[in-house]
Amino acid sequence: MNNSGCPFFVVLLLAVWTGLSTSSCSKTADRSAQRDRDSITSLLDAYIDGYRTGEWGKVRFAADVTFEGPLKGPISGESTVRTFLSTVRAKDVRVKRQIIDGQFACVLADFETTEGTIVPFCEFFRISDGQIAEIRPYFDPRRSE
Numbered sequence: 001m002n003n004s005g006c007p008f009f010v011v012l013l014l015a016v017w018t019g020l021s022t023s024s025c026s027k028t029a030d031r032s033a034q035r036d037r038d039s040i041t042s043l044l045d046a047y048i049d050g051y052r053t054g055e056w057g058k059v060r061f062a063a064d065v066t067f068e069g070p071l072k073g074p075i076s077g078e079s080t081v082r083t084f085l086s087t088v089r090a091k092d093v094r095v096k097r098q099i100i101d102g103q104f105a106c107v108l109a110d111f112e113t114t115e116g117t118i119v120p121f122c123e124f125f126r127i128s129d130g131q132i133a134e135i136r137p138y139f140d141p142r143r144s145e
Contacts (some may be wrong), residue, residue: 051090062133
């Protein structure tokens with residue numbers, strides 16, 4: 001009996017098995033990354049809803065969250081940021097795009113003031129442990145006057 005093909009068969013079998021296990025790990029990592037993205041998307045949706053409703057209780061902020069924008073900041077601390085945000089109301093916020101890259105996220109939207117002025121803005125976030133840790137809005141403050 002000739003066993004010359006046996007080492008080739010073993011190598012082939014190991015390669016297939018390794019590929020299957022790598023594929024399985026990759027799928028698990030993909031699912032985990034998608035769960036993280038979904039969690040951040042929900043967090044950002046709750047944040048944007050806060051502008052519309054004035055209800056910031058559903059938004060998870062880190063205890064040491066920081067906020068720095070063109071008209072206010074820097075301010076830090078969960079209660080201070082919540083108090084400030086409760087003074088900012090929108091008639092509507094129309095989200096054009098959410099961009100999520102790991103712990104960083106960005107929302108591009110049109111903010112409609114209660115007076116009806118449309119202010120395009122971009123808001124940058126850093127997320128840590130499922131909570132908003134940093135907020136940096138960018139907009140032309142002359143449009144909001």
